[in-house]
Amino acid sequence: xxxxxxxxxxxxxxxxxxxxxxxxxxxxxxxxxxxxxxxxxxxxxxxxxxxxxxxxxxxxxxxxxxxxxxxxxxxxxxxxxxxxxxxxxxxxxxxxxxxxxxxxxxxxxxxxxxxxxxxxxxxxxxxxxxxxxxxxxxxxxxxxxxxxxxxxxxxxxxxxxxxxxxxxxxxxxxxxxxxxxxxxxxxxxxxxxxxxxxxxxxxxxxxxxxxxxxxxxxxxxxxxxxxxxxxxxxxxxxxxxxxxxxxxxxxxxxxxxxxxxxxxxxxxxxxxxxxxxxxxxxxxxxxxxxxxxxxxxxxxxxxxxxxxxxxxxxxxxxxxxxxxxxxxxxxxxxxxxxxxxxxxxxxxxxxxxxxxxxxxxxxxxxxxxxxxxxxxxxxxxxxxxxxxxxxxxxxxxxxxxxxxxxxxxxxxxxxxxxxxxxxxxxxxxxxxxxxxxxxxxxxxxxxxxxxxxxxxxxxxxxxxxxxxxxxxxxxxxxxxxxxxxxxxxxxxxxxxxxxxxxxxxxxxxxxxxxxxxxxxxxxxxxxxxxxxxxxxxx
Numbered sequence: 001x002x003x004x005x006x007x008x009x010x011x012x013x014x015x016x017x018x019x020x021x022x023x024x025x026x027x028x029x030x031x032x033x034x035x036x037x038x039x040x041x042x043x044x045x046x047x048x049x050x051x052x053x054x055x056x057x058x059x060x061x062x063x064x065x066x067x068x069x070x071x072x073x074x075x076x077x078x079x080x081x082x083x084x085x086x087x088x089x090x091x092x093x094x095x096x097x098x099x100x101x102x103x104x105x106x107x108x109x110x111x112x113x114x115x116x117x118x119x120x121x122x123x124x125x126x127x128x129x130x131x132x133x134x135x136x137x138x139x140x141x142x143x144x145x146x147x148x149x150x151x152x153x154x155x156x157x158x159x160x161x162x163x164x165x166x167x168x169x170x171x172x173x174x175x176x177x178x179x180x181x182x183x184x185x186x187x188x189x190x191x192x193x194x195x196x197x198x199x200x201x202x203x204x205x206x207x208x209x210x211x212x213x214x215x216x217x218x219x220x221x222x223x224x225x226x227x228x229x230x231x232x233x234x235x236x237x238x239x240x241x242x243x244x245x246x247x248x249x250x251x252x253x254x255x256x257x258x259x260x261x262x263x264x265x266x267x268x269x270x271x272x273x274x275x276x277x278x279x280x281x282x283x284x285x286x287x288x289x290x291x292x293x294x295x296x297x298x299x300x301x302x303x304x305x306x307x308x309x310x311x312x313x314x315x316x317x318x319x320x321x322x323x324x325x326x327x328x329x330x331x332x333x334x335x336x337x338x339x340x341x342x343x344x345x346x347x348x349x350x351x352x353x354x355x356x357x358x359x360x361x362x363x364x365x366x367x368x369x370x371x372x373x374x375x376x377x378x379x380x381x382x383x384x385x386x387x388x389x390x391x392x393x394x395x396x397x398x399x400x401x402x403x404x405x406x407x408x409x410x411x412x413x414x415x416x417x418x419x420x421x422x423x424x425x426x427x428x429x430x431x432x433x434x435x436x437x438x439x440x441x442x443x444x445x446x447x448x449x450x451x452x453x454x455x456x457x458x459x460x461x462x463x464x465x466x467x468x469x470x471x472x473x474x475x476x477x478x479x480x481x482x483x484x485x486x487x488x489x490x491x492x493x494x495x496x497x498x499x500x501x502x503x504x505x506x507x508x509x510x511x512x513x514x515x516x517x518x519x520x521x522x523x524x525x526x527x528x529x530x531x532x533x534x535x536x537x538x
Contacts, residue, residue, distance in 0.1 A: 012039050015183045015217070016035065019034060035056070041209070041232065042215070044218050046234075046236070049324075091181060107143060111143050151203070152170060163302075166193050291349050296308070315442075317475075318469060320493070328498040338359035368441035383416045405438035430464065433449065440471050445476045483510075492504060
């Protein structure tokens with residue numbers, strides 16, 4: 001019997017990246033990346049948030065031009081080839097948000113896409129002449145076969161508008177397949193799907209590869225699905241390929257585990273963290289609950305971003321909120337801070353019900369959100385950014401508030417008259433944190449403060465979070481540098497697909513968190529009743 005490894009070795013390479021490097025200004029998004037996708041295989045591409053996965057997909061699809069390196073399609077150079085030409089040459093692609101036409105049926109989507117392969121001009125002329133509505137026996141047979149393969153026969157004549165997200169993703173994949181591709185680039189196709197939709201999509205992709213011998217490059221944060229589907233997996237971290245191998249090899253790879261934890265691992269180290277002294281202190285003095293969240297559910301259209309999330313935050317504590325990109329962490333932060341509406345559930349902050357309150361009112365109550373992406377005003381100076389942040393501080397206290405913020409990050413004092421948009425990425429993040437702490441909140445939600453920063457700058461930013469703790473600010477830390485979040489935290493919550501899968505003391509989290517990231521732990525959502533045992537009745 002021929003092994004999977006032998007099949008891969010014998011298969012021809014349909015798409016490859018050779019020493020690809022991409023820079024955006026001074027940031028290296030990709031550094032000499034090599035990757036091969038071979039016929040009839042599914043290749044997985046994983047890595048922490050900000051690793052460069054989307055940039056690499058852009059290079060392979062023709063949307064991003066690398067500064068150096070080559071892309072080859074079927075052994076021929078394709079580096080300068082525009083996206084539309086690559087599609088005709090056999091590169092299909094899907095996107096994180098399905099790009100579908102609500103007024104067309106599933107069958108019409110696939111028929112139009114098939115005509116791009118058979119007669120490209122008809123894609124433009126058919127909608128104008130109505131030819132896409134006329135029967136074509138050969139086309140109907142080919143499209144019908146694809147519809148059956150994707151399990152969409154019962155919905156084939158339904159308009160796509162209003163269909164569930166899982167069905168829309170299948171339609172987008174079917175449209176890519178209808179163009180007759182040699183390889184399909186899948187950009188987080190499982191994002192936002194529930195367990196039933198995910199299983200349906202997993203089965204469909206497996207059937208497609210088995211029956212059509214089309215290759216796929218799967219970018220996905222749910223590593224369980226990547227490991228289940230992929231013949232081979234590449235791991236990106238900070239723009240570099242740090243590992244390549246079978247799913248089992250990647251699961252055991254120390255460098256991969258280090259990348260997801262954000263630190264160098266030593267096999268001799270215990271999986272447990274040293275107990276944070278603050279953790280023992282909180283337990284000893286029975287710190288009051290500051291934030292209560294019960295049964296929180298948030299949907300974006302048909303996509304469920306959070307499902308029945310329940311947890312609490314004690315006053316003076318630090319909570320690490322962890323999970324892969326797309327798990328629902330930022331959605332939770334935005335819901336708590338009033339930036340998005342919730343579908344159901346309850347949020348209570350220091351006895352105040354936050355339901356329906358606008359974001360600015362929640363901030364004045366003492367709950368602040370520092371979003372991913374360095375929230376500063378680029379056209380204003382450092383000093384002007386800080387002036388805006390302290391508008392609600394008593395006039396006599398504003399000078400002291402700004403001075404205190406600058407003391408946290410002395411480099412800002414040297415840059416006080418410099419436009420914020422001309423600061424380095426690290427300096428902008430320091431300014432964003434200084435703005436929040438100039439008028440200290442009672443609870444700060446810090447969302448990916450390390451994203452895109454060099455390790456030394458990450459240390460400085462985390463030192464700023466440490467100073468916030470010293471000021472008595474409670475923290476919820478959403479972070480890709482897991483080890484730093486856990487070293488800072490008293491408690492940890494792990495989200496996957498919008499559900500709370502694990503909660504416990506940060507000192508006990510490392511082994512559990514690693515198993516959840518790399519799919520070696522059973523997925524049993526934390527029952528709300530288990531969490532409610534810690535909470536007095538609302």
